[in-house]
Amino acid sequence: MTATPPRPTAEPTLDPATDSPLLPAAHTAIHARAHQRYWRFNLILIAVLCVVGGTVSFVLPMFAPSLAQIYFGGWSLPYYMGAQGAILIYVMLICLYVLLMQRADRILQQALQQPAAAVVKQAPGPRA
Amino acid sequence: MTRTQRLIRNYTLYTICFYGLVYLLALIEHSTGPGVWVGYIFLFVTIAIYAVIGLLARTSDITEYYVAGRNVPAVFNGMATAADWLSAASFIGLAGSLYASGYDSLAYIMGWTGGFCLVAFLLAPYMRKLARYTLPDFLGTRYNSAWVRTLSVCATILCSFVYLVAQLQGVGLIATRFIGVDFEIGIFCGLAGILVCSFLGGMRAVTWTQVAQYIILIGAFLIPVSMIAHKDGLGWVPQLNYGRLMQRVEKLETQVRNSPAEQQVRDNFQHNAAVLQDKISRLPVSYNDDRRNLEQQLDTLRQHNGSLREIKTLERARAEFPRDAAAAAVSWSQQRDTWLARAAVPVPTYQPFPAVSDDARRLHKLNFLALMLCLMVGTASLPHILTRYNTTTSVASARRSVGWTLFFIALFYLSVPVLAVLIKYEILSNLVGQHYGNLPDWVIPWRNVEPHMISILDANYDGVVQWAEIAMHPDMIVLAAPEIAGLPYVLSGLIAAGALAAALSTADGLLLTIANALSHDVYYTMVDRSASSQKRVIVAKILLLGVALLAAWVASLNAGNILFLVGAAFSIAASSFFPVLVLGVFWKRTTSRGAIAGMLAGLGLCVYYIASTYPFITHMTGYNGGLWFGIEPISSGVFGVPAGFVTAIAASLLDRKPDARDLALVDYIRRP
Numbered sequence: 132m133t134a135t136p137p138r139p140t141a142e143p144t145l146d147p148a149t150d151s152p153l154l155p156a157a158h159t160a161i162h163a164r165a166h167q168r169y170w171r172f173n174l175i176l177i178a179v180l181c182v183v184g185g186t187v188s189f190v191l192p193m194f195a196p197s198l199a200q201i202y203f204g205g206w207s208l209p210y211y212m213g214a215q216g217a218i219l220i221y222v223m224l225i226c227l228y229v230l231l232m233q234r235a236d237r238i239l240q241q242a243l244q245q246p247a248a249a250v251v252k253q254a255p256g257p258r259a
Numbered sequence: 260m261t262r263t264q265r266l267i268r269n270y271t272l273y274t275i276c277f278y279g280l281v282y283l284l285a286l287i288e289h290s291t292g293p294g295v296w297v298g299y300i301f302l303f304v305t306i307a308i309y310a311v312i313g314l315l316a317r318t319s320d321i322t323e324y325y326v327a328g329r330n331v332p333a334v335f336n337g338m339a340t341a342a343d344w345l346s347a348a349s350f351i352g353l354a355g356s357l358y359a360s361g362y363d364s365l366a367y368i369m370g371w372t373g374g375f376c377l378v379a380f381l382l383a384p385y386m387r388k389l390a391r392y393t394l395p396d397f398l399g400t401r402y403n404s405a406w407v408r409t410l411s412v413c414a415t416i417l418c419s420f421v422y423l424v425a426q427l428q429g430v431g432l433i434a435t436r437f438i439g440v441d442f443e444i445g446i447f448c449g450l451a452g453i454l455v456c457s458f459l460g461g462m463r464a465v466t467w468t469q470v471a472q473y474i475i476l477i478g479a480f481l482i483p484v485s486m487i488a489h490k491d492g493l494g495w496v497p498q499l500n501y502g503r504l505m506q507r508v509e510k511l512e513t514q515v516r517n518s519p520a521e522q523q524v525r526d527n528f529q530h531n532a533a534v535l536q537d538k539i540s541r542l543p544v545s546y547n548d549d550r551r552n553l554e555q556q557l558d559t560l561r562q563h564n565g566s567l568r569e570i571k572t573l574e575r576a577r578a579e580f581p582r583d584a585a586a587a588a589v590s591w592s593q594q595r596d597t598w599l600a601r602a603a604v605p606v607p608t609y610q611p612f613p614a615v616s617d618d619a620r621r622l623h624k625l626n627f628l629a630l631m632l633c634l635m636v637g638t639a640s641l642p643h644i645l646t647r648y649n650t651t652t653s654v655a656s657a658r659r660s661v662g663w664t665l666f667f668i669a670l671f672y673l674s675v676p677v678l679a680v681l682i683k684y685e686i687l688s689n690l691v692g693q694h695y696g697n698l699p700d701w702v703i704p705w706r707n708v709e710p711h712m713i714s715i716l717d718a719n720y721d722g723v724v725q726w727a728e729i730a731m732h733p734d735m736i737v738l739a740a741p742e743i744a745g746l747p748y749v750l751s752g753l754i755a756a757g758a759l760a761a762a763l764s765t766a767d768g769l770l771l772t773i774a775n776a777l778s779h780d781v782y783y784t785m786v787d788r789s790a791s792s793q794k795r796v797i798v799a800k801i802l803l804l805g806v807a808l809l810a811a812w813v814a815s816l817n818a819g820n821i822l823f824l825v826g827a828a829f830s831i832a833a834s835s836f837f838p839v840l841v842l843g844v845f846w847k848r849t850t851s852r853g854a855i856a857g858m859l860a861g862l863g864l865c866v867y868y869i870a871s872t873y874p875f876i877t878h879m880t881g882y883n884g885g886l887w888f889g890i891e892p893i894s895s896g897v898f899g900v901p902a903g904f905v906t907a908i909a910a911s912l913l914d915r916k917p918d919a920r921d922l923a924l925v926d927y928i929r930r931p
Contacts, residue, residue: 180380189631193628195611196611199609205504206609207609210611213368217369218369225376228379229659233658236655239931
């Protein structure tokens with residue numbers, strides 16, 4: 132058995148001897164742009180979500196002493212945010228990331244398929 | 260029926276059977292009364308379950324052994340990772356620490372959950388995409404460098420091994436309390452429990468036992484919480500409305516703060532601290548005096564036929580007496596600080612950063628934020644968590660799996676603060692104000708466990724228990740919760756089984772991570788590239804056994820201070836892995852030399868800071884570097900991580916540009 136395990140996808144894989152990737156031969160400018168768009172979207176999304184998460188986890192505790200007298204439902208606001216609120220927000224952030232990235236994956240696949248079918252036949256096929 | 264449906268059916272059946280058994284035991288206990296047998300049944304039945312799963316999932320296929328064949332559905336991988344993540348410290352320690360230190364402990368809750376956001380955004384999808392076997396394998400391939408691989412193996416072992424030892428000690432504690440065996444025997448029983456899971460089937464067996472362990476540990480925590488809350492009139496889902504209880508607790512806490520009897524006790528403790536301070540300032544004279552006094556007392560007792568018990572107590576005191584004046588200074592300062600801490604006026608649970616002055620408050624806040632940052636980044640860099648995402652089916656599935664992981668972990672962490680408040684309410688309303696004549700039943704067994712988990716002494720001799728007179732070890736809060744709240748003993752057994760599941764599942768993951776780093780990255784990649792896959796699996800299994808025995812031996816020494824090292828493991832992992840992992844994916848210009856420099860700088864600075872500031876180590880080495888900006892040694896990652904980033908970036912910029920192979924590899928990693 133080789134160093135790389137079998138993969139269920141038809142994507143380019145690593146060359147087991149040199150550990151370097153076997154990129155598809157047909158790598159058109161349109162493909163490159165689609166990948167670029169995908170990556171930029173990923174970066175912006177990560178930045179936005181990290182800012183939200185960072186605010187909840189770091190900025191809020193910074194002002195905790197002055198917020199401590201705000202109550203709702205019996206909880207002091209900063210305590211609630213630390214004990215439950217932050218966790219719920221983190222769960223939402225990850226859900227958002229997963230959903231938006233799955234959408235981005237689909238868009239990328241479509242962008243890769245159309246010109247590949249039209250221009251050259253050697254382009255990587257759709258995901259398994 | 261698809262594989263996933265079959266898995267869901269099997270685990271549903273398993274869940275029903277297990278909780279059916281719990282219900283049955285509760286019925287038996289109801290009719291015959293509680294007994295030790297409950298503890299035995301729980302511990303042995305659960306270990307038997309894990310052994311059966313481990314046996315069924317045995318394998319000698321290399322991909323199955325290292326990464327469970329990369330076909331674990333996202334939900335199940337999420338559950339397994341949650342069990343992998345929830346350690347003995349989380350399960351046993353966190354609620355107790357919230358109980359004892361209130362707002363401060365929220366740093367752990369936020370840090371340990373927020374870290375998974377970083378895993379989802381920055382790490383897991385890319386690790387899965389490259390589809391390697393271990394974390395050092397990922398880094399070694401990305402940077403195409405044996406040095407990076409070696410350094411990663413060292414860092415992996417460094418942060419995983421202490422963590423593993425701590426899990427085994429947790430198992431020892433549970434076994435001592437619930438089945439009454441010796442600490443060492445408990446550890447070796449636990450070792451057997453761990454080996455039956457991982458030895459025959461590697462990652463495949465560990466994955467499926469971890470799912471089973473998660474189902475036990477989450478029920479073991481949520482069911483008692485719901486029952487205690489229901490008893491207190493909060494309904495079955497206290498996570499939504501325990502704010503009401505917090506207000507009641509606040510009122511009781513105010514009473515404690517203002518009561519004259521409590522003040523008396525606190526003054527008394529203040530006096531004890533002052534006496535010790537006086538003795539410390541008169542060292543070494545006071546040391547010799549004390550020692551002579553002790554021996555004289557012992558002599559007079561022996562000559563006048565004192566009772567055996569008194570002699571034994573004194574002999575023990577003499578045996579535990581500090582060796583010399585320097586040791587006395589250390590141990591007396593510790594005692595003095597304990598008295599001072601107990602003499603402090605209790606602050607409300609919700610109060611953020613209590614401190615005497617504004618400067619102290621600023622420092623307190625800084626340390627809170629630093630600790631949270633280290634725990635977050637550390638969570639995202641722990642090798643045994645990251646390798647778990649290699650077992651998913653695809654990049655998208657790895658992302659989903661992180662979401663599931665956080666969901667399953669959140670179920671647990673959302674309930675931890677609830678339990679802390681419930682127990683605090685229970686103690687404040689049922690134990691405080693009792694007469695010493697009728698202390699509740701649960702106090703006695705916990706008083707007799709070694710080391711003492713609870714001590715209550717009548718400091719102001721009024722015959723009534725005061726809040727300040729109770730000193731509880733935080734670790735007993737969860738394990739004793741059902742007894743404190745007066746629930747059936749069967750729930751204590753269930754909690755013990757849950758704690759055991761938490762400790763065993765984490766230990767499994769850690770053991771496998773260490774052994775796989777040795778067998779794949781050291782043996783296969785560096786020693787024998789031509790080894791057949793059969794031979795590689797055999798070597799992996801032998802190494803696993805060796806690491807397990809070594810860890811059990813270290814744990815059985817029961818050296819103190821291991822808990823600090825577990826906390827430090829997060830800083831160590833964060834400083835050595837996080838910069839190179841993130842830069843490796845997000846900055847193409849990172850070169851292998853940059854990565855080596857970054858890892859060395861991060862790890863080096865982090866270890867240096869711990870070694871030069873942590874009291875236990877500075878006493879051994881005699882070198883004390885002093886704190887930087889007042890940051891505690893446990894948060895040394897706040898220096899290590901930036902150092903790693905800056906060094907890696909600077910060294911990469913000074914180095915030649917990465918070659919075409921590396922650039923193509925990064926492009927490859929980034930594509931879904």
